[in-house]
Amino acid sequence: MTSDEKKGIVLALAGATGWGLSGTCGQFLFSHSSVAPLTVTIYRLIFSGILLILIGLFTHQKGMLDVFRDWKTILHLVFYSVFGVGLCQLSYLSAIRYSNSGTATVLQSAGIVLVFIIVSIMQRKAPKPFECICLVLVIGGVFLLATHGDPSHLQLSREGLFWGLAAAVAVALYTLLPGKLMERFGTIPILGYAMLIGGLLLFIFSGDQRILTDTRPITILSMAFIVTVGTAMGFGCYL
Numbered sequence: 001m002t003s004d005e006k007k008g009i010v011l012a013l014a015g016a017t018g019w020g021l022s023g024t025c026g027q028f029l030f031s032h033s034s035v036a037p038l039t040v041t042i043y044r045l046i047f048s049g050i051l052l053i054l055i056g057l058f059t060h061q062k063g064m065l066d067v068f069r070d071w072k073t074i075l076h077l078v079f080y081s082v083f084g085v086g087l088c089q090l091s092y093l094s095a096i097r098y099s100n101s102g103t104a105t106v107l108q109s110a111g112i113v114l115v116f117i118i119v120s121i122m123q124r125k126a127p128k129p130f131e132c133i134c135l136v137l138v139i140g141g142v143f144l145l146a147t148h149g150d151p152s153h154l155q156l157s158r159e160g161l162f163w164g165l166a167a168a169v170a171v172a173l174y175t176l177l178p179g180k181l182m183e184r185f186g187t188i189p190i191l192g193y194a195m196l197i198g199g200l201l202l203f204i205f206s207g208d209q210r211i212l213t214d215t216r217p218i219t220i221l222s223m224a225f226i227v228t229v230g231t232a233m234g235f236g237c238y239l
Helices: 003-032 037-059 071-098 101-109 111-123 129-147 158-176 179-185 187-205 217-238
Strands: none
Touching: 003 037, 003 071, 003 101, 003 217, 037 071, 037 187, 037 217, 071 101, 071 158, 071 179, 071 187, 101 111, 101 129, 101 158, 111 129, 111 158, 179 187, 187 217
16 A cells, blocks of 8 residues: 555545534534524535635745636636535535434435445446445445335435435535546635535525524534534645
């Protein structure tokens, strides 16, 4: 195993840990306050985007504005902001709202199956036996989670299952869409701009849910944790 592969594994584990902790924090918010998933999504995207852009100003000083030099790149970035970053965050938090953080995370993880299938087709490469076993385990786990082995009875609410599967699709989009952008401009600038753009677009079209009415210290601290550890760190390490 090369040093880059070891680094990738550590980053993937760190990203998944941050992601999981943000889900638990989100479930706490939905259980102990009236904050809606859309509200949390707006604030986590905007402030995480600002934080990553500030980091990018120190790490990518000369390349931060290069992404805005042609319309094709800008449209690609906006598309990723809405259907990659925005949809991924909103669907995951909505799945937590209608189920719980553990269930939402398992359902969202099914997106790995979609990524694997798409990449295999694009590379024209047949999966290895152990990869097939992993795919079967993921699909079987989602099936058991949703039905407890009885396909005639859902063990989740329809809303929870819908948003969980939507989160799986969103993870695939979130993973695959920014590839060329990040190769050209770097992870931090693209992720920072995508989060800020996605958050601002949701803010503009969200109506009353754009306002955070619960300003208790525990709510603010939970939101701050989701922004820093769960979003900026978690998603940054993952990508």
